[in-house]
Structures are given as C-alpha cells and as structure tokens.
Amino acid sequence: xxxxxxxxxxxxxxxxxxxxxxxxxxxxxxxxxxxxxxxxxxxxxxxxxxxxxxxxxxxxxxxxxxxxxxxxxxxxxxxxxxxxxxxxxxxxxxxxxxxxxxxxxxxxxxxxxxxxxxxxxxxxxxxxxxxxxxxxxxxxxxxxxxxxxxxxxxxxxxxxxxxxxxxxxxxxxxxxxxxxxxxxxxxxxxxxxxxxxxxxxxxxxxxxxxxxxxxxxxxxxxxxxxxxxxxxxxxxxxxxxxxxxxxxxxxxxxxxxxxxxxxxxxxxxxxxxxxxxxxxxxxxxxxx
Numbered sequence: 001x002x003x004x005x006x007x008x009x010x011x012x013x014x015x016x017x018x019x020x021x022x023x024x025x026x027x028x029x030x031x032x033x034x035x036x037x038x039x040x041x042x043x044x045x046x047x048x049x050x051x052x053x054x055x056x057x058x059x060x061x062x063x064x065x066x067x068x069x070x071x072x073x074x075x076x077x078x079x080x081x082x083x084x085x086x087x088x089x090x091x092x093x094x095x096x097x098x099x100x101x102x103x104x105x106x107x108x109x110x111x112x113x114x115x116x117x118x119x120x121x122x123x124x125x126x127x128x129x130x131x132x133x134x135x136x137x138x139x140x141x142x143x144x145x146x147x148x149x150x151x152x153x154x155x156x157x158x159x160x161x162x163x164x165x166x167x168x169x170x171x172x173x174x175x176x177x178x179x180x181x182x183x184x185x186x187x188x189x190x191x192x193x194x195x196x197x198x199x200x201x202x203x204x205x206x207x208x209x210x211x212x213x214x215x216x217x218x219x220x221x222x223x224x225x226x227x228x229x230x231x232x233x234x235x236x237x238x239x240x241x242x243x244x245x246x247x248x249x250x251x252x253x254x255x256x257x258x259x260x261x262x263x264x265x266x267x268x269x270x271x272x273x274x275x276x277x278x279x280x281x282x283x284x285x286x287x288x
Contacts, residue, residue, distance in 0.1 A: 001065065001108060002206060003022070003025040003026075003028060003039070003222060004025060004070075004223065005183055005224035005227060006216070007219065007222075007225070007226035007227025007228070007278065008070075008219050008220060008222075008223025008224075008226075008227075009223070010019075010168060010223070010226050010227075011219040011222045011223050011226050011252070012218075012219055012223075012285075013148075014254070015213050015217070015219070015266070016095060016217075017217040018110045019151065020059045021217045021218055021219070022215045023037055024216055024218055025218060026132045026240070027134050027135070028132050028218075029102045029132075029134070030075055030130055030131055030133065030134070031073075031074040031130070031133065031286065032050065032071050032074050032075070032076075032077065032114070032130060032133050034173070034188045036133060037136070039073040039105075039110065039163040040069045040070075040071060040077065040103055040112075040114075041066065041067055041069055041070055041071065041108075042066055042105075042219075043060070043066070043068075043103050043105070043237060044063065044064065044065065044066060044068075044183060045061055045062065045063045045064075045146070046062045046063075046069060046079070046098055046101055046103055046178075047059060047060075047062075047064055047101070047102040047103075047104065047158065047178045047190055047192075047234065048060060048061075048100065048101050048102075048190060049099070049100040049101075049102075049180025049181070049182075049190030050089050050092055050093065050097050050098060050099045050100070050123060050180070050187060050234060051092065051097070051098070051182055051188065051230070052088055052089060052091065052092045052254075053091055054094055055182050055230065055279060056088070056230065056232070056264055056274065056275065057181060057188070057230040057231050057232040057246050057247055058088040058155070058180060058232040058234075058244060058245055058250075058277075059178045059180035059190050059232045059233065059234035059242070059245065060087050060088065060089050060234060061083065061234065061236055061243060062079060062081045062083065062084055062099065062195075063249035064080055064081040065091075066152050067080075068080040068081050069103075069165045075130050076079060076106050076128065076130065076278065077101070077114055077116075077127075077128040077130060078121065078125065078126070078127055078128075079125050079126040079127075079128065080122050080123075080124075080125045080135055081111055081124070081125055081151070082104045082120075082125060082126060084155065084192075084279070085105060086150065086279075087279075088245060088247070088275075088277055088279075092169060092219075093118060093120065093126060093227070094120055095119075095120070096117060096118065096119045096120075096217045097117075097118055097188075098115075098116075098118070098182065098187035098188040099112070099115070099116065099117070099118035099126075099128060099178060099187075099188050100114075100115045100116060100187070100188040100190040100191075100195070101113065101114045101115065101128070101190065102184075102190045102192060103217075103285070104141065104193060104239070105125055106141065106142065106143060106145075106146055106190060107143060107144070107145060107146070107249035108138075108143075109137070109138035109141040109142050109143055110135075110138065111136045111138065111141065111187070112133070112134065112136065112190060113132065113133070113134055113136060113143060113188055113190075113191070113220075114128065114129070114130050114132070114133050115131055115133075115134075115188065115189055116128045116129045116130040116131040116132070116187070117129045117186070117187070118228070125220040127263075127272040128169060131187060132212040135182070135215060136216060137215075139215065140192070140193070140194035140213060141176075141192060141194055142175045142176050143226075144176075144238060145173040145239075146238045147236060147238065147239055148241050148287050149240065149241045149281065150284070151241075152259055152283070153161070153281055153282070153283075154282040155180075155241075155279045155280060155281055155282060156279070156280055156281075156282050157277060157278065157279045158276075158277070158279075158280075159169055159198065159275070159276070159277055160276040160278075161274070161276065162205040162206045162273055162276065163202065163205040163206070163246075163273065163276055164205075164276075164278075165167055166206060166226050167181055167244055167276065168202045170201050170235065170244065171200055171208065171235060171244065172198060172201070172202050173197050173198060174197070174200045174235055174249070175194060175195060175196060175197045175199065175200070175205075176192070176193070176194045176235070176236075177192075177193045177194070177200065177233055177234065177235055178190055178191070178192055178193070178204065178233070178234040178235075178236075179191055179193055179210070179221055179232070179233055180234070180235075181220075181221050181225055181228065181230070181231050181232075182224055182228055182230060183223070183224045183227050183228055184227075184228065185270040185275055186224075189220050189221060189224055191220065192221060193210055195211065195213070199211055199262070201262075205213070205273075206245065206251075206272060206273050207270060207271065207272060208232075208233065208270070208271045208273065209258075209262075209270050210268065210269045210270075211262035211264070211265030211267075211268055211269075212266055212267040212269055213264055213265055213266065214266055221222075221233070222252055222267070222269070223251055223270075224243070224246075225250045225269065225281065226252060229249050229250055229251065230247075230248075230250070231247070231248065231249070231250035231269075231271055231272045231287065232245065232246060232248075233271060234246075238280060240280070241280075241281060242278070242279070242281070243277075243278065243279045244273070244277075244278050245276070245277040245278070246271065246273050246276055246277075247273075247274055247275050248271050248273040248275070249271070249272045249274065250269055250270060250271045251270050252267055252268075252269055253267060253269075253270060254267055254272070255288075257277040
C-alpha cells in the first residue's frame, strides 16, 4: 500500500517537500508499538473524526477514565465509550465506518494519530482496526491543564446553519482547534491546529479561515482537502466540556495576499460552514 494518496502527493509537490515527506512517511505503520499502547491506555479523552450518513465530516470527543482505551492486539484499539446521544457522529458509529483518532496530552504536549476502520463492539464502544499509527511533534500544541467534567452530565445542544455571535467570539479567540477530513480510499483523519489566541479568523458567520504553518510535511489534512474537500472543526473548552462542532466544505488558499494576513503561515485553509452544533452543560445554559 502506498504511503500517500494523490491529494497528499499533490500538496507535497506544490510545497516542494516530496523528498522529505517520503522520508518522514516511513514512520507510519499499521501496528501500535508498546510505547504507544501505554500512552493510549493512560488517556482520559480522544478526538475522533468521521463522516455522518450524509457524507458530512465531523470531529468530536470521546471521554472516559484511564483504561477506557485499550490495545487487545497490535492492530486493534478498543474504546469503551461512544459519542454522547445527539452527537453528529452517534448514528454513523453505530455501524462500520472509517475513523481518524488523535490522542493528545496537553500538559506534556505529546500526541499521536491512529486511523483505521471502526466497528461497534455491541456494548456502546468501538473496536478499531488500525491502518495508520504514528506520532506527531509537539509544535503548536498549547500546554494547558485538562479538567473535563463527568461525561454523564446532561448537556443541551444548539443546532444552526451558521455561527451565532457568541460562537464567532469564541472561535475568534481560539488557540486550539481539531480538524477532521477524509479520503474515499485512505479513510478518515483528524489533526490538531494551534497558534496564538486569535490565530483563527471568522470573516462572517458562514466562513472560517485557519492558517497552515510549517509542520511535518506529510500534509495528511491538506491532502484530504485537496482530494475531497469535506471537513469538520472541533473546539473544546477543557474546563467546562463545552464543544463547538462545525462541518462544511474546505479549500486551500496559496494566494499571497490572503496568506499575508496570517503571520508565519504558508497557506490558509477556509471552511464554508454547512452546519453548526454546540453542546454545553445543562447547568451552564445561556443560549447561543
């Protein structure tokens, strides 16, 4: 199986990093090494990305006590949790589907990616057959404490087709986002995006602009965008559990005038929003 699909290769060629990307791509393997197993089993949450039954791509958060992720075999990850009721991915994960997973520890800034095929385990969790497992460097991860509340707490969901003013303000102050993408053959992926507070721009309630800084040169996210275009964004308040989920159509801009508005960026990813989902604790409801 080739390391990269046509979208990733296209972006690598345009960025002039084909040789470096080929070298770095040798770190991608289908098996979960022992160090990665221990890291996974210590986690209290995981970020996942997948497509819903309409083909829209979303990212969401799964949560549980240490050990809710386990590795029964080197090519299997078991998740003893699923999306909360009403989550945009709850229905899709009730059947076999491609799934991208990001495990991240904000306090130490460690992260790793696991992509593969997920199937319900019959007990409300997931069994994932891994296809790609690899570590990412800590660059752009904002160190922060994580104190997510009990996942069993009641939540209230607000659904819209564009951002509300309070959501625009929150997104415009972000220092951390997660972006899910997919490819018809290679499957789903979810990755981290970070920067100084305000690194994301929201020109209007239906559009989000995200700078793309120099990274690992594999271009998994941008390659999926080049090949498919569907994407989902997730923003999480790691103190209250508030989540903002967006889905829509994405594109890559290499145009110098737009990129110049984002210091240090090499490209800009735009998302045209098709749907918005915000979930907040029932105790914290103030309305969108």
